[in-house]
Amino acid sequence: MLAKYDFPELTRRVILAAAAALLVAPLALAQTDPLPSWNDTAPKAAIVAFVEKVTKESSPEFVPAPERIAVFDNDGTLWAEHPMYVQLAFALDRVKALAPEHPEWKDTQPFKAVLEGDMKTLAAAGQKGLLELIMGTHAGMTTDEFHKIASEWIATARDPRFKKPYTELVYQPMVELLAYLRANGFKTYIVSGGGIELMRPWTEKIYGIPPEQVIGSSIKTEFRMQDDTPTLYRLPEVNFIDDKAGKPVAINQYIGRRPIAAFGNSDGDLEMLQWTTMAGAPARFGMLIHHTDAEREYAYDRDTEFGRLDKALDAAAITGWIVVDMKADWKQIFREK
Template sequence: MARIWGGILLIPVYLLATLPALAADPLRSWTDGPTKDAIMEFVANVTKEGGPEYIPPEERIAVFDNDGTLWAEKPLYFQLIYAMDMVRDMAPDHPDWEKQEPFASILDGDPRKALEGGKPALMKLMAATHSGMTGNEFQESVSKWLATARHPKYKEPYTEMVYQPMLELLRHLRANGFKTFIVSGGGVDFIRAFAREVYGIPPDQVVGSSLKAEYQVKDGKPSLVKLPEINLIDDKEGKPVGIYQYIGRRPIFAVGNSDGDLQMLEYTTDGEGPRFGLLLHHTDSRREWAYDRDSEVGRLDKALKLAPEKGWTVIDMQDDWRMVFPFEKQ
């Protein structure tokens, strides 16, 4: 890791050899081909001063979905796994949960059954595990969980279940004057707990689903307490709304992986001037999972059908990515 000493940037010898390669190919984990070429060409065109497609830096807004786009989403959304782990931790203080759904099924080790109650069950679960605390307390809880929890299949920390090619894309866009945002159906406070460290995206550039909050003074100290009431569901039609309310500019570059991202891609690419829509299709059953239309998590159907008509570029994970996760051996 590079260090600053006396105002001088010190770079370890083992990194020096990689610098020419990084400069020559910022998307080195992507397979050479049409998908990679389309991304590189778009970025080059909109950043070429004096060119016909030039877009000034203040308008270079890129939005990324999180679950299934920046990190994996199987076997369940990771935030949902966190909530279920919290139920188990909190259970001794809630003996009534042993006979109350969705908590009873979670405690019995049957998360699928717990979710059979649909949206009401999910909201009950989130209210119990995500509210009644300050935002800082919640983020501390998430950070503590991320430090110890491991993915059930890969046995890696969840923060290692990110997609290396997407990390490179984020860096490439920022190196070319783009401002990168996460626009996710996941909880905004949950994502803010790790977005800067993992993605290089600061908290104020995260848009997500949220609970209402209330200003309270406790022991003479002002704080914001999360309430068990919905503020915004940042999914499907809610994504353009979240972009409008919290970013204030229409993006020119949007990346998603499911029908939950369809409206965000439409909103982005139907604007005037150069636009780019990117859709990740999970096709790699060997290194990750292959799923689309029939998946309970990250269902991709209508958006995949519309992609050719809308001019969206579709990433075939199996063919377009040389590696998927950072921990893969090259």
């Protein structure tokens, strides 16, 4: 004998259960923390508040998606820049690899200092010396050849302290921030003093930022036909230095929109943050990453050759830029594999 069921009542229960499930799912998603590597301190709250007010259509500070541009420095903001810039580490390795083809380097500075491991003399050569190293090691080849060399180096080179690939020393909190912004309709760009061709081979895989959204320093190139093949040949001449006042110039030239959010860590980012935030409406956001964690990474600001944070740190107190204390505000420093 078949059991008797109250089908109207059963149907009602099924409908209510399904409705409850539909309500619970969005709630669970809404409660998922998009920035799990950030401690629940003021910087995280400021990020979330800014994103909410520029993305909510009912907000008086709503910003349409095409105008949601966020720019990020790379060295010291997205990945480690100590004990030296990765660009410099690459140049040093290139000097050693090319030395057999250039016997004159044994008696020519700053190449002589590199080959002898004389970092004091190399440091004294300053930016001029670094440019000489780059011109001597990054030019004289096609862009495709350089791309191959840079890709192979970044895949095999190791940081001297952590003994890991440099691409594993990217900051997990910042990787989460990039993803969070993109999930909320932002377009994210790198605006770095580092070489554009050294960054482009790997930024999409590591940061989710494609090559066309990477802006950096560059050397001149010219079109050449080589064995009936069209190429771009790298010349030993500076094309553009994407640092300090050069950053707003590059943003205007390559992006064509003033960003509404900018993230940096040093005086090299001062003008980029000024250009982004000191322009009135709509809502704008500036953030500095302050390296304060000597145990998990490094602690430095005003007294360092790499990533000096001095004028920009003073400006933050006046402009209202958020300053991230890495030791206090980040649960985790480096990216998870």
